[in-house]
Amino acid sequence: MNVTTADDTTSTGQAGPLTGTTDRGTWREFFVEHAIKAAGISMIAIVGLIFFFLLREGLPTLGEVPLGALLGTRWYPIEELYGLIPLVIGSLLVTAGSVLIAVPLGLTTAIYLSEIAPQWQRDILKPLIEVLAGIPSIVLGFLGWVALAPLIQSLGAPTGLTAFTGSLVLAYMALPTIISISEDALYAVPKEYRDGALAIGATQWQAIRMVVLRAASPGLVTAVMLGIGRAIGETMAVMMVTGNAANMPAFGPAILFEPVRTMTATIAAEMGEVSQGSVHYHTLFLIGILLFIITFAINSLAGRLIGGQEQRRKRGQI
Amino acid sequence: MADIIEVRNFTFFYGSFRAIRELNLSIRANQITALIGPSGCGKSTFLRSLNRMNDTIRGTHVQGEVLLDGQNIYAPEVDVTELRQRVGMVFQRPNPFPQSIYDNVAFGPRVLGMDRTQNLETIVRESLEKAVLWDEVKDHLRTSALDLSPGQQQRLCIARTIAVRPEVILMDEPCSALDPVATLRIEDLMRELARDYTIVIVTHNMQQAARASDWTGFFWLGELVEFRETADLFSNPREALTEAYISGRRG
Numbered sequence: 014m015n016v017t018t019a020d021d022t023t024s025t026g027q028a029g030p031l032t033g034t035t036d037r038g039t040w041r042e043f044f045v046e047h048a049i050k051a052a053g054i055s056m057i058a059i060v061g062l063i064f065f066f067l068l069r070e071g072l073p074t075l076g077e078v079p080l081g082a083l084l085g086t087r088w089y090p091i092e093e094l095y096g097l098i099p100l101v102i103g104s105l106l107v108t109a110g111s112v113l114i115a116v117p118l119g120l121t122t123a124i125y126l127s128e129i130a131p132q133w134q135r136d137i138l139k140p141l142i143e144v145l146a147g148i149p150s151i152v153l154g155f156l157g158w159v160a161l162a163p164l165i166q167s168l169g170a171p172t173g174l175t176a177f178t179g180s181l182v183l184a185y186m187a188l189p190t191i192i193s194i195s196e197d198a199l200y201a202v203p204k205e206y207r208d209g210a211l212a213i214g215a216t217q218w219q220a221i222r223m224v225v226l227r228a229a230s231p232g233l234v235t236a237v238m239l240g241i242g243r244a245i246g247e248t249m250a251v252m253m254v255t256g257n258a259a260n261m262p263a264f265g266p267a268i269l270f271e272p273v274r275t276m277t278a279t280i281a282a283e284m285g286e287v288s289q290g291s292v293h294y295h296t297l298f299l300i301g302i303l304l305f306i307i308t309f310a311i312n313s314l315a316g317r318l319i320g321g322q323e324q325r326r327k328r329g330q331i
Numbered sequence: 332m333a334d335i336i337e338v339r340n341f342t343f344f345y346g347s348f349r350a351i352r353e354l355n356l357s358i359r360a361n362q363i364t365a366l367i368g369p370s371g372c373g374k375s376t377f378l379r380s381l382n383r384m385n386d387t388i389r390g391t392h393v394q395g396e397v398l399l400d401g402q403n404i405y406a407p408e409v410d411v412t413e414l415r416q417r418v419g420m421v422f423q424r425p426n427p428f429p430q431s432i433y434d435n436v437a438f439g440p441r442v443l444g445m446d447r448t449q450n451l452e453t454i455v456r457e458s459l460e461k462a463v464l465w466d467e468v469k470d471h472l473r474t475s476a477l478d479l480s481p482g483q484q485q486r487l488c489i490a491r492t493i494a495v496r497p498e499v500i501l502m503d504e505p506c507s508a509l510d511p512v513a514t515l516r517i518e519d520l521m522r523e524l525a526r527d528y529t530i531v532i533v534t535h536n537m538q539q540a541a542r543a544s545d546w547t548g549f550f551w552l553g554e555l556v557e558f559r560e561t562a563d564l565f566s567n568p569r570e571a572l573t574e575a576y577i578s579g580r581r582g
Contacts, residue, residue, distance in 0.1 A: 212419060224428050
């Protein structure tokens with residue numbers, strides 16, 4: 014005997030099949046989805062291709078020039094001397110100098126803007142900093158060459174075109190990045206933390222130092238790392254003001270006041286003069302690979318220090 | 332019983348807006364005083380005036396006096412940080428610093444330099460014990476305070492406040508972000524703390540005021556309408572406005 018329950022009629026009921034018979038932009042949906050996918054994949058492909066190209070052009074050097082020679086202290090391609098050390102040291106000196114100038118200056122400016130400055134000063138300073146970020150690097154290089162170099166020479170350096178001149182110019186280039194990102198990080202620290210500190214009897218500086226800066230530290234690290242990234246990759250301005258001498262600087266107290274040449278400046282200066290496929294050409298690409306590795310390492314270090322979402326949540330960053 | 336805080340003709344302005352008008356009030360030592368009233372009636376502003384937390388808001392100014400142990404806290408020679416050490420504050424939303432439990436409690440003693448003359452670990456332990464949190468956290472003092480439940484976080488904030496040995500603890504709706512169980516624990520804790528400290532609490536919850544306080548002040552539009560012992564105020568309000576508010580007809 015067949016028993017038909019109410020359930021039977023509803024479960025096998027009159028509702029139509031879910032096959033999307035209405036033509037509600039199925040094609041548009043398809044198109045948008047695939048366009049987005051293509052954009053994402055092409056990004057990955059481009060990065061991959063750049064890296065592949067760098068490797069293809071740069072790696073042959075390792076077969077053409079012995080490793081010992083690459084680690085030599087003389088860069089003199091005409092005599093087939095491809096020692097990279099002076100260039101690496103040049104980059105490190107200029108970058109380290111600019112970091113030493115830009116980080117303290119940038120962080121203190123950000124603290125002043127976010128914690129101390131009255132509103133009207135913020136309203137003036139913040140746009141000014143944006144303007145500083147917008148100055149083309151070549152203009153800053155020009156200023157460094159015309160104004161800064163003579164000043165440094167008048168202080169007693171044999172020439173005004175030194176690693177220190179480059180550091181100053183780079184520091185001013187990295188400052189807007191450092192200031193605006195650290196200011197954002199400080200601004201994101203909830204007011205409740207400041208109130209909590211003040212309500213216990215902390216002075217404003219104690220509240221900033223022991224609570225606000227600690228809570229904002231991941232953002233501050235990002236700011237510094239991006240600033241360093243900006244400095245180490247910069248080319249034109251540095252090329253104009255560092256004297257462009259690919260010599261080993263004499264180590265000593267005045268090491269920052271000697272002409273140097275950075276890795277980036279070397280590539281820019283010599284790329285136009287080499288014949289494609291030569292040893293010199295391959296070596297310039299090897300320098301490119303080295304720069305790529307250094308910036309990649311800085312970025313990964315920043316990522317490691319900032320930590321994942323979970324860690325940031327625990328520190329009250331999100 | 333002695334008055335620890337005496338407020339005389341106190342008027343408070345946000346810019347040109349007068350948030351509190353001509354207030355007179357005495358707060359007894361070692362008692363719990365509750366301030367009730369509808370939102371925007373000035374009770375939180377008044378609470379924040381008692382340790383000058385309103386100084387952090389631009390464009391505010393006051394008239395009149397607030398005497399703490401006979402000294403006007405708005406006098407120009409007053410050191411605000413010392414005032415806030417003596418008059419601590421617990422906020423509406425638990426606001427532990429994004430640091431370890433230990434560092435949270437040690438914060439006050441460190442900024443005030445108490446750790447130079449006293450053992451910091453003892454201070455931290457005693458404060459957590461007084462806040463009835465010690466047994467729950469003693470095994471993980473070095474983990475982040477943000478991993479605690481909201482109720483634990485609020486008790487941590489109380490521990491952080493009492494670590495600097497204040498005389499008065501101000502509480503600005505300390506239970507509004509907590510569930511009923513955590514709320515009752517805080518109320519029990521307030522009873523305990525009233526033996527050593529004077530407590531002033533702002534609350535939206537009239538049952539809480541009735542349950543937990545000795546004195547109750549009713550604020551309405553920036554004025555103190557009625558201020559009496561809690562039992563009297565709730566059972567036998569003198570003002571018609573008070574009666575209407577506590578019975579739920581106004582507010």
